[in-house]
Amino acid sequence: MSDVIRLEYRDITMRFAQGTGKMLTAISGVSFAVRDGEVVSLIGPSGCGKSTLLNIGSGLSAPSEGQAFVDGERVEGPNAHVAFMLQKDLLLPWRTIAENVMFGVEIQRLPLAERKRRAQTLLESLGLAEFSGHYPHQLSGGMRQRVALARTLAVDPSVLLLDEPFSAVDAQTRMVLQRELAQTLKRAGKTALLITHDLLEAVTLSDRVLVMSKRPGHIIDEIKIELPGRDNPIARRREPKVAEYVARLMDRLDIGGTPLEAGATA
Amino acid sequence: MSNASRNALVRRGTAASVAVLVVFLAAWQWGPGLLGIPSFIVPPLSMVAEEAVRMMHVNNVLLHTGVTAGEVIVGFVIGSLLGAGIGYALGMSPTAEFALSPYILALQIAPKVAFAPLFILWMGFTVYPKILVAILIVFFPVMVNVLTALRTVDPDLINLARAFKASRAQIFWKIEFPASMPPLFAGLRIGSTLAVVGVVVGELVGGNMGLGYLLSFGEGQANTPMVFVTILLLTLVGGIAYLLVILLEMRVLHYLPKRALGGL
Ligand SMILES: Nc1ncnc2c1ncn2[C@@H]1O[C@H](COP(=O)(O)OP(=O)(O)O)[C@@H](O)[C@H]1O
Ligand SMILES: [Mg+2]
Numbered sequence: 430m431s432d433v434i435r436l437e438y439r440d441i442t443m444r445f446a447q448g449t450g451k452m453l454t455a456i457s458g459v460s461f462a463v464r465d466g467e468v469v470s471l472i473g474p475s476g477c478g479k480s481t482l483l484n485i486g487s488g489l490s491a492p493s494e495g496q497a498f499v500d501g502e503r504v505e506g507p508n509a510h511v512a513f514m515l516q517k518d519l520l521l522p523w524r525t526i527a528e529n530v531m532f533g534v535e536i537q538r539l540p541l542a543e544r545k546r547r548a549q550t551l552l553e554s555l556g557l558a559e560f561s562g563h564y565p566h567q568l569s570g571g572m573r574q575r576v577a578l579a580r581t582l583a584v585d586p587s588v589l590l591l592d593e594p595f596s597a598v599d600a601q602t603r604m605v606l607q608r609e610l611a612q613t614l615k616r617a618g619k620t621a622l623l624i625t626h627d628l629l630e631a632v633t634l635s636d637r638v639l640v641m642s643k644r645p646g647h648i649i650d651e652i653k654i655e656l657p658g659r660d661n662p663i664a665r666r667r668e669p670k671v672a673e674y675v676a677r678l679m680d681r682l683d684i685g686g687t688p689l690e691a692g693a694t695a
Numbered sequence: 696m697s698n699a700s701r702n703a704l705v706r707r708g709t710a711a712s713v714a715v716l717v718v719f720l721a722a723w724q725w726g727p728g729l730l731g732i733p734s735f736i737v738p739p740l741s742m743v744a745e746e747a748v749r750m751m752h753v754n755n756v757l758l759h760t761g762v763t764a765g766e767v768i769v770g771f772v773i774g775s776l777l778g779a780g781i782g783y784a785l786g787m788s789p790t791a792e793f794a795l796s797p798y799i800l801a802l803q804i805a806p807k808v809a810f811a812p813l814f815i816l817w818m819g820f821t822v823y824p825k826i827l828v829a830i831l832i833v834f835f836p837v838m839v840n841v842l843t844a845l846r847t848v849d850p851d852l853i854n855l856a857r858a859f860k861a862s863r864a865q866i867f868w869k870i871e872f873p874a875s876m877p878p879l880f881a882g883l884r885i886g887s888t889l890a891v892v893g894v895v896v897g898e899l900v901g902g903n904m905g906l907g908y909l910l911s912f913g914e915g916q917a918n919t920p921m922v923f924v925t926i927l928l929l930t931l932v933g934g935i936a937y938l939l940v941i942l943l944e945m946r947v948l949h950y951l952p953k954r955a956l957g958g959l
Binding site for chain 2: 488511517
């Protein structure tokens with residue numbers, strides 16, 4: 430991890446026109462930065478503007494006020510420095526797994542040989558090589574999400590924006606996927622912003638957790654996770670300090686009652 | 696569904712289908728006699744079969760069938776191409792769609808077969824008015840299905856492509872066009888059966904060729920078996936058109952999970 434800043438939000442405010450003609454302020458005055466190689470989680474009540482921040486970072490929508498920067502360049506539209514992954518796998522049913530992984534690099538018109546090489550490498554490292562000729566409907570939800578991760582990595586982005594990527598898979602698969610993501614991010618030295626509503630996921634996968642308030646969303650807390658082994662979330666779960674972090678996050682999110690056991694997730 | 700239970704379903708289903716056919720044919724052959732229905736109302740199966748053989752020799756039935764089938768195919772192909780083409784064009788241009796939608800709706804509500812006499816006035820007793828009715832009647836379901844397909848593509852898929860900096864053309868060819876294939880084929884299936892309706896109405900209204908003409912000829916002669924034979928042939932023509940669409944669909948949509956045979 431270096432001190433180079435890969436992703437930065439500077440005083441972002443986002444307003445949406447509502448059907449009634451009134452304006453809805455989704456986020457107001459959000460500023461934070463993510464350094465090279467850092468993994469930062471963003472948590473907050475639903476509707477507080479987390480996905481909106483992701484759309485701004487990927488250049489899909491422009492903020493009402495403020496600026497976003499990726500690799501020091503102002504985000505003015507979609508750009509090759511960022512890639513995102515959502516809760517939905519968004520695999521194209523008419524493409525094979527390998528062709529789905531190549532989707533982004535194909536749009537970016539990389540040479541065919543290079544596309545194939547990248548897909549092959551990624552599918553191998555994610556344990557999907559034998560499925561490269563299959564179609565999405567032949568794979569389980571967890572495997573499909575892994576393919577989506579491969580597609581995101583294939584374009585070799587410097588920043589990954591992940592919007593609740595594992596919230597639709599079962600608990601066991603989720604742990605496996607979390608470990609794979611953590612290892613992949615570490616190995617490739619990638620920078621990531623991870624939106625999640627799973628507090629334990631936030632604590633075990635990140636270097637830092639940002640907490641957002643309810644709408645209009647702004648950052649109300651920032652917690653540095655001082656635990657070893659960011660590339661091994663399963664081992665991290667056993668750290669005694671995890672419970673403290675989760676308890677603090679629950680406090681900040683106003684999740685009722687006294688902070689309880691470490692296993693509690695949102 | 697597991698393979699074994701699927702096979703069992705296919706076996707039982709096929710047996711039941713054959714049984715229904717046998718019962719139906721038997722009822723057709725002996726039912727009218729038993730119920731005292733005269734043969735000029737419902738001719739028994741054997742009489743219809745004899746008439747079919749007679750028509751082969753006397754009425755040049757193969758030629759009429761060929762003419763009808765040709766009109767169906769030409770009308771269906773042109774109607775589908777126009778429907779799909781205009782569907783994609785309107786789907787790409789929301790303004791055009793908004794501007795044209797009241798007229799499209801009006802044309803869609805108008806009963807297309809009612810245009811048959813008009814087209815015959817314009818083009819005489821040729822094959823063209825029949826083809827034109829078929830084109831008109833096939834056009835709408837195909838266009839509407841394509842348009843709906845384009846409107847319902849998951850916006851997150853489009854955003855995914857946009858985030859990779861896809862051009863408008865890339866979004867169309869890599870996402871919207873392939874995503875529209877299943878609804879397009881649903882429209883083509885409907886179109887293939889409607890094409891037969893359009894052609895037959897055209898032939899009934901005017902001309903001396905095609906199965907529609909044979910229908911009205913048989914009616915004029917009070918030859919009920921002839922009408923029955925012609926209806927069967929029309930069903931055959933429609934069935935073959937439908938089957939051709941299904942065969943093409945199975946090639947194009949090969950990536951979809953295997954559908955139940957009942958989905959045919
Ligand atoms: N394109 C949009 N148009 C109008 N309102 C929107 C739009 N996108 C998001 N919003 C609103 O902004 C708020 C924040 O949405 P979102 O960023 O999706 O929240 P989160 O991801 O934190 O659950 C919500 O109230 C949502 O309804
Ligand atoms: Mg969201």
